Amino acid sequence: CDDKLDISNPNRQTTSDFWQTQSQAMAGCNAIYATLIIDGTYTRMTPALSDGRGDDVTGDSPWPDLVQVSNFTIPTTSGPVQWIWADYYRLIWRANQVLENTVDIEMDEALKNRIIGQAYFLRGLAFFKLANFYKIVPLVLATPKTPDDYYPTTATEEELWNQIYSDFQQAKDLLPDSYANVTGPDAGQIGRATKGAATGMLGKSYLYRKEWQKAADQFKELIDGGLYSLVDDYRDNFTDGNENNSESLFEVQFADPSQVGGTVMNWGGDPAANWKQASAQACTYSMDGRGYSDFLPTQWIYNEYKLEQTTDGKSDPRLLATIASYEPDDNSTKVYGDAWPYASDKIYPRKYTNDGKAGYVNEYDLNSGINYRVLRYADILLMYAEALNELKQTAAAYPYIQQVRDRANLPDLATTKPNMTQDEMRDQIAHERALEFAIEGQRINDIIRWGWFYDADKLAALKAHDADFNLWSAGNEYLPIPQGELDVNKKLSPNPAN
Amino acid sequence: YNGTLAQRKSMKNIYVTVHVQNRPIKDVFHEIEKATGLHFAYNNINLKATDSLSVTADKKDLATLLGEIAGKTDLRFRRINDNIHVTRVEESKEATPPVEEVTQRTVTGQVTSSDDQSPMPGVNIVVKGTTVGTVTDADGAYTIDIPNDDAILVYSFIGYQTLEATVGTQSTLNISLKADITALDEIVVIGYGSQKRSDLTGAVAIVSSNEIRKYATNDIAQLLQGRAAGVAVTSDGQPGAFPSVRIRGIGTFGDAEPLYVIDGVPIGTTPRDFNPNDVESIQVLKDASAGAVYGSRAANGVVIITTKQGKKDQPLRVEYNAYYGIDKVWQHMPVTNRVQYQMLNNESQLNGGGTMAPGNDPTSPLFIDDIDTDWQKVGLETGVRQDHNLNFSGGSKTSTYNLSLDYLNNQGTFVGNGPSFDRYAIRVNSTTEKGIFKIGESLYYTHSHENALTNSAAFLNGNRPPLINDLLMAIPTMPLYDPNREGGYGGTSSNIERAIVINIPGLNSLVKNYTDVDRIFANVYTETKLLNKNGHRINYKLNLSYDKTFARDFFFQPVLDLGFFFQSAIPRLDEATRMYTTGLVENTITYQKNFGRHGIDFLAGQMYQSGSTVVQGGHTESLTSPYYPVLDNGSNKSASGASYRNTLSSFLGRLNYNYDDRYLLTATIRRDGSSRFAPSNRYGNFPSVAVAWKLHNEKIFQLPSFIYELKARVSYGELGNQSIGDYLYAATINPNLSYNYSGQKVTGSTQTALVDPNIKWESKVTSNAGLDISFFNGKIDFTVEYYRNKTKDVLVGVPIPASTGSNGNPVVNAGSLQNTGFEFTVGYHKKTGDFTFDISANAYTLKNKVLSLGGFDEPVYGVGSKTQVGSSIGQHFGYDVEGIFQTQDEITGHAFQNAGTSPGDLKFRDQLTVDTNGDGVPDAADNVINAEDRVYLGRALPNFYYGANFSAGYKNFDLTIFMSGSTGNVINNWTYRLLMHTTDYMNYHEDALNRWTPTNTNTDVPRLVTGDPNNNGGDNNRKDWLQDGTYLRINTLSLGYKLKDNLVKGLTNSRVYITCQNLYTFQKYKGYNPDFTTGVWNPGFDAGSYPKPRTIMVGVQIGF
Structure with missing residues (x-):
């Protein structure tokens, strides 16, 4: 009868005979990427819980969490806060599996390096996001072997960032500039992490930690490399029309089901073959009657765009790429092809929605295929300018800022505001970043790293920009460590937001 | 004289003349015999020589004469027909009249058991009201003299219902005795x-x-x-x-x-x-x-x-049983109407710094004042239940058969497609035997159709069900119908009502969602009496069974627009099949032998069981209207499927030993091997032993006579649980992680879930002690038991940190728990007379205790619950409310709660969480309210359960009342909490009208404020958040009338009745069902159970 008790799983391969071949290593690598398109990462909550906290965006949702995250009162038991945590750690486990198991596989060495490089990049990205969301988190650098390994301790901020540098550095060392000319199963595949992506993220990580020279070095390398350039039309960065363009260092690949199939929304749970690869951001952000309208741009950011006119006397073109607003003067009187149905002073997000796409009526079926731009060249330019300014090379910063302004057709800053002091330049860069990156999840991280929450004047300004900041209390600029996680893992430390 | 005449005459009318002096009494009898033709019978007594007497009678009536003789002697006379029986007075226990006269005749017959028509030897038969009696012989036959046609014979046998039969003019009386099912020999x-x-x-x-x-x-x-x-x-x-x-x-x-x-x-x-x-x-x-x-x-x-x-x-017996009834939701949730809803909602929005929804703002052109939908009224309707059962049964000397046909229909109480349930069932059971062989089978086929409540995450964003909550939460300003929306039902919009509430009658009408189940259950067995000699009996039994369930799940959602959140331009069709198969082979052999006072019954067996599950599903979208919802139509099709198999291989042995019907022993062992565990952990042994002592049969002492039975018993043993999914011990690669590179789809593979390869049986050690006692010939019976069950190596997915990256928690052998309790069962049975009744009641206590939780024994948190070592599963857990802040000063003086805390908010207790003197015991508060301040808030599981059944009969009427309930727990009432929300655009419970306002400060309901900055809605012990779970439900009240046999020719055992089920529940709980179903980790959390309707029905039971 013993024979009859030996039943192997007819549905799936067991782990014991996996990680043997090149194609399995490749599949393992793809699996890490798949973690980028679930609820806690880029499908919805990473953009939502980043944007909400900025002064460019406020919550307008019947879902309390999305309002509470915007006004810094989100409870420790919030579902979305937990999903972000869990989903980035899913990515980390999958990356760790590749890092541990690919090394011993006999396969094409160059491909092996590319796979390992991508695993480092994606793990670095996950820790980078966790560090920004939660400030202090555990470093999980190996797959759990025994139940004891399930319970990591919280790393210090320094350990965490050192690991982020290390992961991006490793990725940079191992990754190619592009996959256009590699040989192997990944030949020609666009959307994989590249050396440029790793270099940019490494620089950004240094910048976030005020390692100005190290950051500047990375940005300089990219700028001198000449691989990247700004696209002419700013909105090409936020639609599915011109994805993976010359400005893009790394973007998360979403796709409409008509392209890649799928019938069940890719929220999360154990991945299934019928999952879609769609972004929920469009539906979450889109205006009343077209989507859930969970977030609104603040009046402040709208006004900020109106501060300067283009060289030919028009509105900053980034305004209407970012915000849906009734602007007859700028020929903007429609939403999703229909006449503007709202009060003329009502504003909604437009960035990352399908508003204007031919035939798109609304977002309710959650099929948006718009890629999420994680890092674009405009950011490299503005970060380089910032690093130069912090290194007291304020004058040298002007041309890099101006490259970004030129695309928006704004006048030469060297003419309109020559000879700014370092402080003035800081504020200028903050202004430029706000306009260039509104509703791109950047603002909260900038505000935090610039220390504005703990600068009375700046805090007052933030409160003026967005009433949400009135409810902020010290530490709550971060998301709290999920209560469930603290409950289960006694070795874990709370963070200032708990 | 005329002897015949004398035999007909009463002794008072028989006159005799006798003159004897000091003669032996035998001579006196002889004289009388000569004079009357009657015969004296005195074989049983010794007529002593001293019994001599003198009698002088001249035409004296015989009764008087014998009376005089009795007065002079200790003899008693009893005339039966032409015999005069003579007895001595001391031999008769009861006071017998000196002279008695009865006319008698003989009745013969046979007594059989109604169970199998076998003859019953040893049945006691008594002429009612006399001491005259007999017992049946080995063939169940009897002969008895009766005094007259009015005589009643009483047939009694232990374990059978006593039967009384009026003789009438019959001379043969065949009797069939029914087993007494409440008796001990059941x-x-x-x-x-x-x-x-x-x-x-x-x-x-x-x-x-x-x-x-x-x-x-x-x-x-x-x-x-x-x-x-x-x-x-x-x-x-x-x-x-x-x-x-x-x-x-x-x-x-x-x-x-x-x-x-x-x-x-x-x-x-x-x-x-x-x-x-x-x-x-x-x-x-x-x-x-x-x-x-x-x-x-x-x-x-x-x-x-x-x-x-x-x-x-x-012979063939045909029975038809049917009922028809109506179901009605009898509980009404008091929710607010339009004016109240708008007032409360506006207050909440304005308190939270928001703006009024245009639909609620009287100054807005979009203000709604012409809609006031009562969703319970339009969403609930009267349901129907009916059942029709036809049963054919009978048998010959060597075979039996029973065939039943059944149709059940239950239309639920929601307006729209579901829920409803229809079932058709056929069963055939039969047995046949010849010689040492017996074969039998039971075949069952059923088809059912269930319209479940709609439940699809594909377009019901936010995991909406249970829909009963949605019905209650729907705002009164949403219209039921709206011809402008696709589908014709009303909805809300984000710029008017702003409410994410759903039109349940609309949803339930537009979406089709049903499951069809076909199940075949076949069981065939053969029994062979291998040996039946010298008291040795060996039987072999082969049992084969096959159970196949085929389920088809259908879901179709057309293009619909139910407002704001609930609209879809894409029709979706899902069709899935699930097939479950179980096959079983069992070989058992039994050996029985009685020798002297010892009895042995031994069982040995071998079993093999195999189960499999195959699921397949298809999906298609964008079907065009008019809809033909089959998978062939539409686009963006996908298929899914999986298959599972498990086997169980076992051996079994059991010994029952009985000494002198006083001491009983049962010893059992089963060995199971399961495919669900790795080879090293595959087998488990499950032994048990029990002993019992029948004190009423004890010879060394005698129990008082009112104790009919008294038995004490104890048992100890180990049981197992392997109820987990298949293949869980082996980690697998998920091959379905899809991604794309610039729109080119790729799939990834990796391990996505952690497993524990070392899982093994969950085992439970149980001890049980019981006492069965019955009094007054079984009129009252009483059982008490005490048990202690200890489960160890519990198989469960204990939560692990999400930082592992695992999807789901691995099933591990985690922790152990203990349940102890007392159980009481009592019955009182009155079975004779016109008025009979039967009362049975049971009650039990339950004490649950978690002994360990595996891992580091970290507590497990559920919804508002905490499970920790030392207390019971899922106790309520949250913040302790001290009251409501009335002033800003109070807030300032209290531990910090939240930046937005204002008067009208709950004041939470700042628990002692800081250990200042290092003794390990917290002795100070930290002056801030955070997760550390959550405490135990009450028992989630009832600790006392009870049920009682009272049934009575008076002549042809019968009445049944059945009640049950439990107590000792409080319930986290999610339905109520949803209706007492402060943040959302949803309807309110009327209790919310009593919320704190600057002018209504004497209340325990906090202020309404959108965003709920103080977390008033969180898990806490605010009054009514946790509600008393005590209840007593009148489950059944039934009145029946037994129809007279042969009312229509052939009619027997027929009855009509009217029944009310779920008549009323005495409860303080403000939800629907205090006995809701729930999850393991939060047993006190009622997410919103579907209300149990009150059913009133009429039924018939007709037999031919």
């Missing part, structure tokens, strides 16, 4: 055999089959509710939903459902598909002694269901 079906009730050593609850037939239910499990001590049945009122059954508490964190055994076959799935009308009896095996024969599957208890069989030597 045969109880246990695993792999049966036993006399009085010989039971383990804890077995027997559910009275008479009473359960009076309860109309869709499923077998509900028959158990309130009927047996230690058995808790919780359910909600949704037709087709199978209840949850817990025997002796929650013994595991994992699957706690008992094992169901139907006609000897352990079924792998729930018995949802089985027809309760087929049930003959139900037994519940509660302890290890009773359950150990089912080893690895018995830890949660075993429910043994036996279906009806035909009877031997019975």
Whole structure:
């Protein structure tokens, strides 16, 4: 009868005979990427819980969490806060599996390096996001072997960032500039992490930690490399029309089901073959009657765009790429092809929605295929300018800022505001970043790293920009460590937001 | 004289003349014999020589003469026909008249058992009111003299119902005695055999089959509710939903459902598909002694269901049973109307710094003042339930058959497509025997159609169900109909009402969602009497069974627009099939022998069971209108599927030993091997032993005579649980992680879930002590039991940190828990006279304690609950409310709660969480309210359960009242909490009208403020958040009338009745069902169970 008790799983391969071949290593690598398109990462909550906290965006949702995250009162038991945590750690486990198991596989060495490089990049990205969301988190650098390994301790901020540098550095060392000319199963595949992506993220990580020279070095390398350039039309960065363009260092690949199939929304749970690869951001952000309208741009950011006119006397073109607003003067009187149905002073997000796409009526079926731009060249330019300014090379910063302004057709800053002091330049860069990156999840991280929450004047300004900041209390600029996680893992430390 | 004449005459009319002086009495008798032709019978007594006397009588009547003789002697005379029986007075215990005269004749007949028509030797037969009696011989035959046609014969036999028969003019009287089912010698079906009730050593609850037939239910499990001590049945009122059954508490964190055994076959799935009308009896095996024969599957208890069989030597009997009834939701939730809703909602928005929704803002052109929908009124309707059952049964000398046809229809109480449940069932049971062989089978086929409530995450964003909550939460300003929306039903919009609420009648009408189930359950067995010689009996039994369930799930959602959140431009069709198969082969052999005072009954067996599940599904979208919802149509199609298999291979041995019907011993061992565990952990042994002492049969002392039976018993043993998914010990690669590179789809593979390869059996050690006592010939019976169950190596997915990256928690052998309790069952039976009644009641206590939780024994948190070592599962957990802040000063003076805390908000208690003197005991508060301040808020599980059944009969009328309930717990009422929200655009409970406002400060309901900055809505012990779970439900009130036999020619045992089920529930709980079903980690959390309707029905039971 013993024979009859030996039943192997007819549905799936067991782990014991996996990680043997090149194609399995490749599949393992793809699996890490798949973690980028679930609820806690880029499908919805990473953009939502980043944007909400900025002064460019406020919550307008019947879902309390999305309002509470915007006004810094989100409870420790919030579902979305937990999903972000869990989903980035899913990515980390999958990356760790590749890092541990690919090394011993006999396969094409160059491909092996590319796979390992991508695993480092994606793990670095996950820790980078966790560090920004939660400030202090555990470093999980190996797959759990025994139940004891399930319970990591919280790393210090320094350990965490050192690991982020290390992961991006490793990725940079191992990754190619592009996959256009590699040989192997990944030949020609666009959307994989590249050396440029790793270099940019490494620089950004240094910048976030005020390692100005190290950051500047990375940005300089990219700028001198000449691989990247700004696209002419700013909105090409936020639609599915011109994805993976010359400005893009790394973007998360979403796709409409008509392209890649799928019938069940890719929220999360154990991945299934019928999952879609769609972004929920469009539906979450889109205006009343077209989507859930969970977030609104603040009046402040709208006004900020109106501060300067283009060289030919028009509105900053980034305004209407970012915000849906009734602007007859700028020929903007429609939403999703229909006449503007709202009060003329009502504003909604437009960035990352399908508003204007031919035939798109609304977002309710959650099929948006718009890629999420994680890092674009405009950011490299503005970060380089910032690093130069912090290194007291304020004058040298002007041309890099101006490259970004030129695309928006704004006048030469060297003419309109020559000879700014370092402080003035800081504020200028903050202004430029706000306009260039509104509703791109950047603002909260900038505000935090610039220390504005703990600068009375700046805090007052933030409160003026967005009433949400009135409810902020010290530490709550971060998301709290999920209560469930603290409950289960006694070795874990709370963070200032708990 | 005329002898014939004398024989006809009374002794008063027979005159004799006798003159004797000092003669032996025999001579006197002789003289009288000569004078009358009557005969004196005195063989039994010694007429002494001293018995001489003188008699002088001249035409004296014989009665007077014998009276005078009796006065002079100690003799007594009893004339029967032409005999005069003579006895001595001291031999007769009772005072006999000196002279008695009866006319008698002889009646003959045979007594048989109504069970199998076998002759019954030893049956006592007495002429009622006399001492005249006899017993039946080996063939059940008897002969008895009766005094006259009015004589009543009383037939009695232990274990059978006593029967009285009027002789009338008959000279032959054949009697069939019915087994007395409440008597001690009732045969109880246990695993792999049966036993006399009085010989039971383990804890077995027997559910009275008479009473359960009076309860109309869709499923077998509900028959158990309130009927047996230690058995808790919780359910909600949704037709087709199978209840949850817990025997002796929650013994595991994992699957706690008992094992169901139907006609000897352990079924792998729930018995949802089985027809309760087929049930003959139900037994519940509660302890290890009773359950150990089912080893690895018995830890949660075993429910043994036996279906009806035909009877031997019975001509075809046809029975038709039917009822028709209406269901109505009798509980009404007091929710606010339009004006109240708008007022409360505006207040909440303005308090939170928001703006009024235009639809609620009287100054807005969009203000709604012409809609005031009462959603309970438009969403709930009167349901219907009916059942028609035709039963044909009978048998010959060597065979029996029983065939039943059944149709059940239950239309639920929601407006729209569901829920409803229809079932068609056919059962054929038969047996045949010849010589040493017996074969039998039971075949069952059923088809059911269930319209469940709509439940699709594909477009119901935010995981909406249970929909009963949605019905209550719907705002009164949403219209029921709106011709401008696709589908024609009303909805909300984000710029008018801003409400994410759903039109439930609309949803339930537009979306089709049903499950069809076909199930075939076939069981065939053969029995061979291998040996029956010199008292040795060896029987061999082969049992084969095959159980196949085929389910088809259909879901179709057309293009619809139910407003704001609930609209879809893409029609979706999902069609799935699920196939469950269980095959079983069992070989058992029994050996029985009685020698002297010893009795042995030995069982050995070998079993092999194999189960498989295959699921397949198809999906298609964008079908065009008019819709033809089949998978061929539409686009973006996808298919899914998986298959699972498991096997169980077992050996079994059981010994029953009986010494002198005084001392009983049962020893059992089962060895199971399961494919669900790695080879090293595959086998488990499950032993048990039990002893019982029948004190009433004890010879060294004599119990008082009013004690009819007294039995003490104890048992100890180990049971197992392997109720987990298949293949869980081996980590697998998920090959379905899809991504794309610039729109080119790729798939990834990796391990996405952690597993524990070392999982093994969950085992449960149980100890049981019981006392069965009955008084006054069984009129009153009483059973008390105490048990202690300790489960260890509990199989469950204990939460692990999300930082592992695992999808789901690995199933591990985590922790252990203990359940202890007392169980009481009492019955009082009055069975004679015009007025009969039967009262039975049961009650039990339950104490649950978690002994360890595996890992680092970290507590496990559920919804508002915490499970920790040392206390019971899922106790309520949250913040302790001290009151409501009335002033800003109070807030400033209190521990910090939140930046937005204002007067009208809850004041939470700042617990002692800081240890200032280092003694390990917190002695100071930290002056801030955070997660550390959460504390135990109450018991989630009831600790006392009770049920009582009263049934009475008066002549042709019968009445039944059945009640059950429980107490000792509080319930986290999610439905109520949703309606007492402060943030959302949803309807309110009327209690919210009493919220704190600057002018209404004397209240315990906090202010309404959108965003809820103070977390007033969180888990806490604010009054009404946790509600008393005590209840007593009148489950059944039934009045029946037995129709006269032969009212129509051939009519027998027929009855009409009217029944009200779920008549009323005495409860303080503000939700629907205090006996809701729920999850393991938060047993006190009622997410919103479907209301149990009140049913009023009429029924008939007709037999020919």
